[in-house]
Amino acid sequence: MEVVIAPADRLARLAADVVERLVRAGATEGGHAVLGLATGSTPLAVYDELARRHVEDGLSFAGVEAFMLDEYVGLAADHPERYRNVIERELVARVDLDPADVHGPDGLAPDLPAACAAYEAAILEAGGVDVQILGIGTDGHVAFNEPGSSLASRTRLKTLTHGTRVDNARFFGGDLDAVPLHCLTQGLATIMQARHLVLLATGRGKAEAVHQLVEGPVSALWPATVLQLHPHVSVLVDDDAACRLQLAGFYREAYAAKPTWQGL
Ligand code: PGA
Numbered sequence: 001m002e003v004v005i006a007p008a009d010r011l012a013r014l015a016a017d018v019v020e021r022l023v024r025a026g027a028t029e030g031g032h033a034v035l036g037l038a039t040g041s042t043p044l045a046v047y048d049e050l051a052r053r054h055v056e057d058g059l060s061f062a063g064v065e066a067f068m069l070d071e072y073v074g075l076a077a078d079h080p081e082r083y084r085n086v087i088e089r090e091l092v093a094r095v096d097l098d099p100a101d102v103h104g105p106d107g108l109a110p111d112l113p114a115a116c117a118a119y120e121a122a123i124l125e126a127g128g129v130d131v132q133i134l135g136i137g138t139d140g141h142v143a144f145n146e147p148g149s150s151l152a153s154r155t156r157l158k159t160l161t162h163g164t165r166v167d168n169a170r171f172f173g174g175d176l177d178a179v180p181l182h183c184l185t186q187g188l189a190t191i192m193q194a195r196h197l198v199l200l201a202t203g204r205g206k207a208e209a210v211h212q213l214v215e216g217p218v219s220a221l222w223p224a225t226v227l228q229l230h231p232h233v234s235v236l237v238d239d240d241a242a243c244r245l246q247l248a249g250f251y252r253e254a255y256a257a258k259p260t261w262q263g264l
Helices: 008-025 044-057 083-090 113-125 162-172 189-194 204-215 223-229 248-254
Strands: 002-005 034-037 065-068 070-072 133-134 156-159 182-185 197-203 231-238
Touching: 002 083, 002 248, 008 034, 008 044, 008 133, 008 197, 008 231, 065 083, 070 083, 113 182, 133 156, 197 204, 197 223, 204 223, 204 231, 223 231
Parallel strands: 002 231, 034 065, 034 133, 133 197, 197 231
Antiparallel strands: 070 182, 156 182
């Protein structure tokens, strides 16, 4: 696990560099690049940077396949906060990603378990995710794997915690009752199969979750801690999100001393 502590705009550029390298190379394995997309506010700066590179540097996403992490259950197809619509608005419509190549769990499916199984199969069929962008919840969730999630979980129906619904109410005009109670989410084992995980966190509100993620014991109480078992994780945090890290000084030294050829 590599921890990079830097200002938020630099973190967004570093994450965009990883995506750009993948997209320009075509894939890390298999025939085409497969990108894992996250919603929430933290990845937006990465999507802004990718859209800028598309326009100014000709970065093309043609032929890239993308998989989203999660989706609310029951939000109407045209609801602006449905994650499918969020990702279309924040990234797909701003670059040349083909919307038909962007997949998400279907929170409106009549048979939700079947939709979850189909989603797992689709990821497998695509050859797995090369680079997965991740945020982290204040309670340590990744995607919508709330505390208590099985570390071996697969895409399934989950109930959002009260805290997550409070955190997300800002997207629903501050109306807690408008935030769905249920979601479909890639499981922790699903996420762990992506080849490179790039997690971003900014702000003091994430400091405890980041401390647990990097330095806490692996536990379902802090689901993100399972990432400690992944061989290739980049944790990109600003000073505020890093403020509880016990070994922050060492992470800074190690990154500053990193050979330039190494990359993330
Ligand atoms: P945020 O959400 O980026 O909006 O803080 C992160 C998450 O809940 O995973």
